[in-house]
Amino acid sequence: MGVVWTIAARELRSLFLSPLAWTVLGVVQLILAYLFLAQLDSYMQFAAQLALLENAPGVTDIVVSPVIGDAAVVLLLASPLVTMRLLAEERRARTLPLLYTAPVSMTEIVAGKYLGVMGFMLVLVGLIALMPLSLLAGGSLDLGKLAAGLLGLTLVLGAFAAAGLFMSSLTAQPVVAAVSTFGLLLLVWIIDWAGASREGLGDALARLSLLRHYENLVKGIVSTADLAYYLLFILFFLGLAVRRLDAERMGG
Amino acid sequence: MIPVMEREVLLRAEGLYRWYGERCAVAGLDLELARGDVLGLLGPNGAGKTTTLHMLTGNLAPSAGRVTVAGHDLLDAPRAAKAAIGYLPEQPPLYRELTVGEYLRYCARLNGIARARVGEAVRRAMARCGLEGMERRLIGNLSKGYQQRVGIAQAIIHVPPVVILDEPTVGLDPIQIREIRELVRELGRDHAVILSTHILPEVQMVCSRVEIIHRGRIVWSAAMDALERELAAGALLVRLARPPAPEALAGIPGVEAVEPLGEGRFRLRHAAGASPAEAVAEAAVRGGWGLLELTPERRSLEQVFVELTTAEEPGARREAA
Numbered sequence: 343m344g345v346v347w348t349i350a351a352r353e354l355r356s357l358f359l360s361p362l363a364w365t366v367l368g369v370v371q372l373i374l375a376y377l378f379l380a381q382l383d384s385y386m387q388f389a390a391q392l393a394l395l396e397n398a399p400g401v402t403d404i405v406v407s408p409v410i411g412d413a414a415v416v417l418l419l420a421s422p423l424v425t426m427r428l429l430a431e432e433r434r435a436r437t438l439p440l441l442y443t444a445p446v447s448m449t450e451i452v453a454g455k456y457l458g459v460m461g462f463m464l465v466l467v468g469l470i471a472l473m474p475l476s477l478l479a480g481g482s483l484d485l486g487k488l489a490a491g492l493l494g495l496t497l498v499l500g501a502f503a504a505a506g507l508f509m510s511s512l513t514a515q516p517v518v519a520a521v522s523t524f525g526l527l528l529l530v531w532i533i534d535w536a537g538a539s540r541e542g543l544g545d546a547l548a549r550l551s552l553l554r555h556y557e558n559l560v561k562g563i564v565s566t567a568d569l570a571y572y573l574l575f576i577l578f579f580l581g582l583a584v585r586r587l588d589a590e591r592m593g594g
Numbered sequence: 595m596i597p598v599m600e601r602e603v604l605l606r607a608e609g610l611y612r613w614y615g616e617r618c619a620v621a622g623l624d625l626e627l628a629r630g631d632v633l634g635l636l637g638p639n640g641a642g643k644t645t646t647l648h649m650l651t652g653n654l655a656p657s658a659g660r661v662t663v664a665g666h667d668l669l670d671a672p673r674a675a676k677a678a679i680g681y682l683p684e685q686p687p688l689y690r691e692l693t694v695g696e697y698l699r700y701c702a703r704l705n706g707i708a709r710a711r712v713g714e715a716v717r718r719a720m721a722r723c724g725l726e727g728m729e730r731r732l733i734g735n736l737s738k739g740y741q742q743r744v745g746i747a748q749a750i751i752h753v754p755p756v757v758i759l760d761e762p763t764v765g766l767d768p769i770q771i772r773e774i775r776e777l778v779r780e781l782g783r784d785h786a787v788i789l790s791t792h793i794l795p796e797v798q799m800v801c802s803r804v805e806i807i808h809r810g811r812i813v814w815s816a817a818m819d820a821l822e823r824e825l826a827a828g829a830l831l832v833r834l835a836r837p838p839a840p841e842a843l844a845g846i847p848g849v850e851a852v853e854p855l856g857e858g859r860f861r862l863r864h865a866a867g868a869s870p871a872e873a874v875a876e877a878a879v880r881g882g883w884g885l886l887e888l889t890p891e892r893r894s895l896e897q898v899f900v901e902l903t904t905a906e907e908p909g910a911r912r913e914a915a
Contacts, residue, residue, distance in 0.1 A: 344703070345703065345704060345706065348700065348703040348704055349704070352689075352692075352700050355692075355696075356689060356691055356692070359691040359692075360691065435687075435689075435690075436683065436685045436687060437687040437688065437689060438653075438687070439648075439651070439653050439681060439683045439687050440687035440701065440704070440748070441704070442651070442652060442653045443651045443652060443653060443676060443679060443680075443681040444676060444701075444704040444705050444706075445672070445673040445674070445676040445677040445705065445706055446676075446704060447672075447673070591652075591653065591654060591655050592655045
């Protein structure tokens with residue numbers, strides 16, 4: 343188990359030694375800050391009217407939830423850039439023999455890589471969380487709803503990272519990995535657009551969609567079905583990545 | 595009788611095969627390596643050297659056959675087997691963005707060295723590879739020679755019984771080459787080393803055994819001292835304008851055998867280190883044979899190599915190893 347952390351720590355360190363990770367952090371933060379401020383501005387405009395309503399939506403519903411919801415879309419674009427190098431870059435630079443010759447199993451390699459990139463994703467979630475938390479300085483928040491949203495964001499990023507890791511295991515070119523990850527994620531994101539008119543199919547596709555399960559969490563509803571969906575999604579792609587590395591050793 | 599020395603076999607490969615689709619890269623390769631051996635693996639490009647090394651180090655699964663490292667089967671007990679191997683691939687697996695110290699600490703942890711002993715292991719490996727004072731240098735900024743040393747340091751950091759080096763001296767300057775060779779020789783004292791190369795003098799200088807690999811098989815295998823003897827046991831080539839009967843040549847002291855080659859040419863075989871060249875010249879003058887040429891013939895490793903690897907169907911030939 344120790345070796346998994348070793349690999350994860352190296353991965354995280356290398357990520358932060360490249361300008362790419364810092365750029366992604368900066369750009370994502372900039373875009374989300376803009377959305378956050380725009381959302382906050384419109385809340386301020388209607389705050390007086392909302393105060394008259396009974397059971398009116400609070401600042402969490404109007405400002406925080408939409409920002410967290412949009413964060414997933416922004417990160418759908420950004421996360422393939424973070425995950426693309428995980429294995430593809432090692433294959434391109436021919437550093438994989440280091441891992442293959444060491445007394446380390448394929449599962450440990452994949453787990454280490456995954457945990458490393460998840461460390462980065464958690465930094466992202468932490469930075470994004472700072473924005474809604476700053477509202478605590480001047481008011482109160484529905485912290486439960488915020489926590490559910492952040493949990494959802496972490497799970498969505500976990501799913502993005504798992505898919506990205508698998509795509510990165512397929513190629514020696516990081517850009518190819520990024521493009522195919524993005525394609526895959528976008529497809530799973532919008533998969534419920536099709537079949538909406540057909541009763542059974544639409545329902546089945548909606549269950550597959552990354553977006554549908556996310557929406558629940560952003561609304562503050564934490565259900566086992568949604569959690570199970572993300573865990574299965576993550577394990578499925580990590581399993582594929584392990585299989586892929588094993589097959590590479592067999593097939594050459 | 596000299597008592598047979600106990601050979602501690604550290605690496606054994608039996609009947610290794612590797613197919614890439616229809617193409618057979620390695621065909622039934624056997625290999626045995628004991629402590630103290632420095633095995634030179636020679637072969638032309640595409641002979642299957644790198645494929646073989648990849649299979650020995652667990653980077654590639656063999657299509658058939660088995661590999662045992664320090665008594666552990668590479669397939670059944672990969673963890674124990676791999677812990678006993680250090681490998682420097684043709685291209686050193688370096689992370690350019692890390693410093694030498696960070697990188698070696700990572701390699702040490704990867705190879706299961708306990709956290710408390712990592713510093714000690716890194717210091718020792720760096721000292722052995724002449725990397726003192728380079729700990730804080732960025733690998734990407736090092737010269738090729740130093741990168742190569744970091745690659746070797748990575749391979750020996752966990753003091754594995756078996757060290758496998760794939761062309762460790764490529765692209766180095768002559769001084770660095772000498773240092774690396776010295777290091778390999780030193781490693782051979784308490785490890786078992788495989789050195790893949792196509793630089794023939796390097797093998798003669800460093801290795802205790804040579805195996806030539808061609809078209810995926812071992813076509814030649816010999817201990818270095820046996821090889822030296824064979825190479826030294828020489829012959830003279832003479833060309834005479836008026837050649838006498840071969841018996842006259844055979845009568846010259848020191849000549850053991852005479853092979854007529856036609857057109858006044860003869861090959862005179864003699865014992866190692868006792869060239870009868872002077873006697874032949876004197877006899878030729880005395881007999882009025884008209885000596886035109888007198889050259890010592892020396893078979894070099896290169897000749898053996900070229901003969902074996904350019905032959906259409908190389909017959910497998912094994913000698914005392």
